[in-house]
Structure formats: C-alpha cells, structure tokens
Amino acid sequence: MHRPFPPRKTLGTQYNLRPATGPVEAQRLQPGDVIVIDDECPVFIVSINRKHGRIRVWGKFIWQTQRELHWKAGTFDYTQRLARALPGEYPDSRRHTR
Secondary structure, three states: OOOOOOHHHHOOOOOOOOOOEEEEEHHHOOOOOEEEEEOOEEEEEEEEEEEOOEEEEEEEEOOOOOOOOOEEEEEEEOOOEEEEEOOOOOOOOHHHHO
16 A cells, blocks of 8 residues: 655645656656646656657646546657656556556
8 A cells, every 4th residue: 555645745635746756857758757847736647759859748637537638738858857756656657656
C-alpha cells in the first residue's frame, strides 16, 4: 500500500497536489511521468511527440479519470527544464512503480 500524504501536499483533497519535484530537461520526459506546469496542478503524461527540437506533451490532471480525454499540456524546447515528480510521489505512475 502506498504511504498516505501529509495534508500540506493534498490541500484537503485525496490527491497529491504538491509533489516533491526535480528539474529535468523536456527531452528526458516519458509517458507515465508526472510534471507540474502550474502550481498545484500536476499533469500525468499520456503521450509525447518529438519534432524539430521541440516536444509536444499530452496529458491529464492527476484527478481526471481514464475515461476522460487527454489534452495538449504544452510544447517545450528540448532543453527547457520542467518540474517532474520524484519517484514514489504517485503510486499510479507507470515509470515509478512498475
């Protein structure tokens, strides 16, 4: 079972809205990663398209269900640094638990 998160991370919800993160270049992102683009809005990466030195990321907020459609989370330069959740912050993340 995954450890419970302290209230300062969940803000009274059932979701980890303030994951511990580390900066990573956009070119290192993979589907299954969780990135934080805006404060308290973690995005689970569903797919990535790499083209002409830029990366287009599609994802879902961590509170969205699997049935909900994913959306374009952003387009980033390969070297742009983004806040990626550290391993263990999300039990559902494919890259961190399976």
